[in-house]
Amino acid sequence: MHLAGGTHSMNGPPLRLVPTPRANDERRVYGGQMTLDWPAVIDLVHSLDLPVESVILTGSVPLLAHGAISQVGDVDLVATGSAWDALAQRGPERDGELGDRVIDLPGGIQAFSGWHGQSADAVAARASQVDGLWVASIADVVAYKRRLGRPKDVEHLAALERWADEMTDAGATIDRDQAPLRDRADAGTRLAPVVAALAPADPIVLALPRGGVPVAAPVARALGCPLDVLVVRKLGLPTNPEYAFGAIGEGGEPWIDDRIVAAADLLREEVDAVVEKERAALASKIALYREGQPALSLDGATAIVVDDGAATGSTALAAIAVARSMGAAHVIVAVGAAPPDVLAMLSRHADRGLAAITPEPFLSVGQWYEDFTQTADDEVLAALRQ
Incomplete structure (x- = not known):
């Protein structure tokens, strides 16, 4: 996707979402x-x-x-x-x-x-x-x-719907400018108007911590809706922890991609060891981020799952399954960067999938950010408290 009387204080970097040619007669x-x-x-x-x-x-x-x-x-x-x-x-x-x-x-x-x-x-x-x-x-x-509801308004709403369809079409995004994102806030600012254009009913933004939180904050702000976390842990290969063969989320069973497990020639006991390690880390993170508070109720809501990117889509797939199991009526997935085939796959499992950029070749999420500094737990907690 290429996006194209008070005293409230607003902060944020200027952003050009959609280049508009200057006509000879403005x-x-x-x-x-x-x-x-x-x-x-x-x-x-x-x-x-x-x-x-x-x-x-x-x-x-x-x-x-x-x-x-x-x-x-x-x-x-x-x-x-x-x-x-x-x-x-x-x-x-x-x-x-x-x-x-x-x-x-x-x-x-x-x-x-x-x-x-x-x-x-x-x-x-x-x-x-x-x-x-x-x-x-x-x-x-x-x-x-x-x-x-004037004729002009009806026409504009139809135009907005067409624009949102184009922005969430993985195939339509391939030929657009795929310059790297400045940082996670930039990704969120690009995603926010498209998510808002989808006009989700009863939205709740669910960030995948930690990197998804600064992406999710502008989306929640644009919608004027609650921001919560959906804690999901990546199940990484023992030889390459950054490459996921599955994921596990709060309240759900592990999601495992058997094709990756077979290709990596992993033994069952190796898979089980990774799952148990990440299950313990999952419980620790839930206790940290929730601070004793229950998760927001998703019953009948539109869950908007937000992350900084999706290389294989395994973490996002687990998040979709967890959100649905928690009662979400609809699930939208919005990520900063993803390859077109992964975005298309996520769109099949969620009600909608969108990415700020869909570049190729895609080796890692961090490759497509100018600043991919790790998000600290303190930043996550500050955003949730705010």
């Missing part, structure tokens, strides 16, 4: 209606001369920013703090829907103090950066357009 008029492409929106926002950290693009613009649509006719934004104060000097305020305040500006711009009943802080908490500008979560866009 603003075009069809039948009296001005249309803007993404570069034109960027220029328009910068022309306001506002602190970009205090502006969140809403309405249809997030679909444009992520490449689901090619143009918009106007620009809606939520302004916070000093940005709202500055805009209030440029135009009269009026009452908006559900308690919002609205300022109409030249160039087809409407500034809101909140977003259709949501506070600016709530919108900001789920926002992400594209090309240095903050855009509202796709989850917020879906909810907004479903509620209004």
